[in-house]
Amino acid sequence: MRAxxxxxxxxxxxxxxxxxxxxxxxxxVLFEKNSLYQFISVEENSDKRERYILFNNSGADxxxxxxxxxxxxxxxxxxxxxxxxxxxxxxxxxxxxEDVLFVGLGAGAMPKYFxxxxxxxxxxxxxxxxDVLEVAEEYFYFSEKENMKVHIMDGRVFIKRTPKKYxxxxxxxxxxxxxxxxxxxxxxxxxxxxxxxxxxxxxxxITAESKNQYFWSMIKTYWKEFPLRSIFRGENSRNFIFVAPxxxxxxxxxxxxxxxxxxxxxxxxxLSQITTWSWDYQKNNSKIYRVRTLTDDYAPVNLxxxxxxx
Amino acid sequence: xxxxxxxxxxxxxxSFEILGSRILAPNFGSSVFVWGSLISVFLAGLSAGxxxxxxxxxxxxxxxxxxxxxxxxxxxFITFPLYSTRIxxxxxxxxxxxxxxxxxxxxxxxxxxxxxxxxxxPYTAKLMIISLHTSGSTIGTLYALSTFGSIIGTLLTSFxxxxxxxxxxxxxxxxxxxxxxxxxxxxxxxQPFSEDTGRLEGGTVS
Numbered sequence: 205m206r207a208x209x210x211x212x213x214x215x216x217x218x219x220x221x222x223x224x225x226x227x228x229x230x231x232x233v234l235f236e237k238n239s240l241y242q243f244i245s246v247e248e249n250s251d252k253r254e255r256y257i258l259f260n261n262s263g264a265d266x267x268x269x270x271x272x273x274x275x276x277x278x279x280x281x282x283x284x285x286x287x288x289x290x291x292x293x294x295x296x297x298x299x300x301x302e303d304v305l306f307v308g309l310g311a312g313a314m315p316k317y318f319x320x321x322x323x324x325x326x327x328x329x330x331x332x333x334x335d336v337l338e339v340a341e342e343y344f345y346f347s348e349k350e351n352m353k354v355h356i357m358d359g360r361v362f363i364k365r366t367p368k369k370y371x372x373x374x375x376x377x378x379x380x381x382x383x384x385x386x387x388x389x390x391x392x393x394x395x396x397x398x399x400x401x402x403x404x405x406x407x408x409x410i411t412a413e414s415k416n417q418y419f420w421s422m423i424k425t426y427w428k429e430f431p432l433r434s435i436f437r438g439e440n441s442r443n444f445i446f447v448a449p450x451x452x453x454x455x456x457x458x459x460x461x462x463x464x465x466x467x468x469x470x471x472x473x474x475l476s477q478i479t480t481w482s483w484d485y486q487k488n489n490s491k492i493y494r495v496r497t498l499t500d501d502y503a504p505v506n507l508x509x510x511x512x513x514x
Numbered sequence: 515x516x517x518x519x520x521x522x523x524x525x526x527x528x529s530f531e532i533l534g535s536r537i538l539a540p541n542f543g544s545s546v547f548v549w550g551s552l553i554s555v556f557l558a559g560l561s562a563g564x565x566x567x568x569x570x571x572x573x574x575x576x577x578x579x580x581x582x583x584x585x586x587x588x589x590x591f592i593t594f595p596l597y598s599t600r601i602x603x604x605x606x607x608x609x610x611x612x613x614x615x616x617x618x619x620x621x622x623x624x625x626x627x628x629x630x631x632x633x634x635x636p637y638t639a640k641l642m643i644i645s646l647h648t649s650g651s652t653i654g655t656l657y658a659l660s661t662f663g664s665i666i667g668t669l670l671t672s673f674x675x676x677x678x679x680x681x682x683x684x685x686x687x688x689x690x691x692x693x694x695x696x697x698x699x700x701x702x703x704x705q706p707f708s709e710d711t712g713r714l715e716g717g718t719v720s
Contacts, residue, residue: 364541364606385536501683
């Protein structure tokens with residue numbers, strides 16, 4: 205009897221979700237599995253020649269839990285706007301990144317893309333769900349390399365445990381449409397900061413206000429921990445990219461724009477998304493003063509997934 | 515009064531379990547091992563509590579002793595913020611691996627309160643049987659109330675409480691509630707079942 209209630213409690217961690225960008229509808233399913241943490245499926249849209257990995261897709265809505273994807277005919281190119289936006293962060297560091305961490309694997313598109321341009325960098329990827337790694341290898345042309353390893357464990361535990369420091373840390377761990385609460389809190393961001401090298405950068409993918417009740421709380425939490433920050437607002441998707449460089453207070457916008465051009469010219473990486481930079485996004489909105497900072501004690505972010513948005 | 519206590523006891527156990535997942539996540543994540551540790555420790559605590567509570571109930575059961583069974587977890591709840599982070603951080607530094615770490619910290623933080631909250635059910639069953647003769651339906655009612663309390667505790671905590679308050683303050687308030695509801699028990703008297711001459715006030719069974 206009580207075991208049943210406990211079972212219900214356990215089920216609470218499985219959260220159905222929505223999508224980060226409007227893609228699809230897909231017309232056939234390649235793979236489905238109930239993993240330890242979520243329902244994973246791989247679907248394709250044969251007109252657009254796109255393939256997606258979805259978590260907990262609900263089936264009814266076409267905007268359903270897409271976590272990542274590739275162009276079937278061109279798996280090396282980044283399909284999603286937010287992934288292209290994330291690499292704008294390369295303009296925020298003044299050196300070649302040597303140690304890079306990705307929290308959340310998805311289809312593996314971002315680390316794979318990064319590896320293509322920075323063959324000598326040491327890339328760590330943390331993913332909680334072992335089945336996600338299998339799917340990325342099987343359907344998304346992802347593979348581990350000598351200097352690109354996937355660690356199957358909780359992102360926060362990895363960050364706390366690792367003795368390494370990184371030039372860049374990409375935070376993109378979603379379960380369905382929500383970030384697990386312990387990866388949103390101020391304490392977590394403090395731990396992340398400790399694992400950044402001087403002048404390193406944190407890059408976070410945050411779902412827009414229309415689909416994320418705690419958007420302003422998240423922004424505020426980052427704001428408190430990172431004195432320098434820039435927000436990039438997706439034009440075609442509901443994603444925001446938060447880029448927070450550590451230290452180097454002299455970093456000027458003009459320097460960043462020049463650096464973006466340099467990276468683009470020398471590496472051939474497309475940094476045109478730098479135009480999505482929303483200069484004063486947080487300053488212009490008073491909502492940030494009215495919300496609570498997220499802490500380990502108070503962070504209801506992954507519990508209100510069914511609540512209707514205003 | 516006893517019905518209220520049984521209901522609240524059931525509610526507190528599950529509320530504490532839901533909140534427990536939030537307590538463990540910063541150091542141990544939200545892996546399936548964390549949930550497994552948490553759930554098994556609560557069930558271990560409850561089964562120990564059922565067993566021990568039943569035996570304790572056979573030795574001169576009284577409402578005052580029931581009050582103590584409720585006050586002790588109440589005290590653990592109120593002082594929870596004082597030790598939870600320290601214990602969790604300490605176990606984290608031991609680096610026992612992804613399974614043993616959360617299991618050990620769950621033992622430290624959740625086992626003892628759930629033993630006491632588990633003991634409430636058999637103890638109240640004994641008290642009720644002393645004063646009533648329909649023991650089957652009495653125990654059935656108590657089980658139902660306890661589990662119904664658990665459902666309410668689960669839903670209220672996860673759907674509502676966690677969105678309005680911090681985890682530690684919720685636990686502290688629950689501790690205060692436990693202590694408050696235990697207080698009337700010091701003044702209430704057991705009313706033994708009148709037709710049964712073999713039973714005396716105070717519940718001694720010959």
